Amino acid sequence: MLMRSRPGAMGSGGELPFLLHVRVGLGHDVHTLLAGPLDAHVGQHRLVSITRARQGMAIDVSYRAALRSDRSADDLIRDLNTIEGVQSVTLQRVDSSEAQP
Secondary structure, eight states: OOOBOOTTTTTTTTOOOEEEEEEEETTSOHHHHHHHHHHHHEEEEEEEEEEEETTTTEEEEEEEEEEOTTOBHHHHHHHHHTSTTEEEEEEEEOOTTSOOO
16 A cells, blocks of 8 residues: 655644654664655654663654655655664554544
8 A cells, every 4th residue: 555645734733644663773873763764755753752662672763754745655664674773664644633642
């Protein structure tokens, strides 16, 4: 399934319609590792949480995000998964009626 953002998809209220979860192995700088793909594929994002995972061997980071209108979710997932240190990536659409965390 190909998910594309459309122009104006962020809405007038600055909605961030996706929740992006990335698991990164311990020993990697999460923000440095993810900065390039986020800048390339995401028009706007906000850090929601960052936690330890796998008994301290990984870090889970979650963002609310809006894809750029010319980018697809598939491209974002593919690019993130090619980065050494990234263990898993999940992108889900969040219903606009749900409260933002």
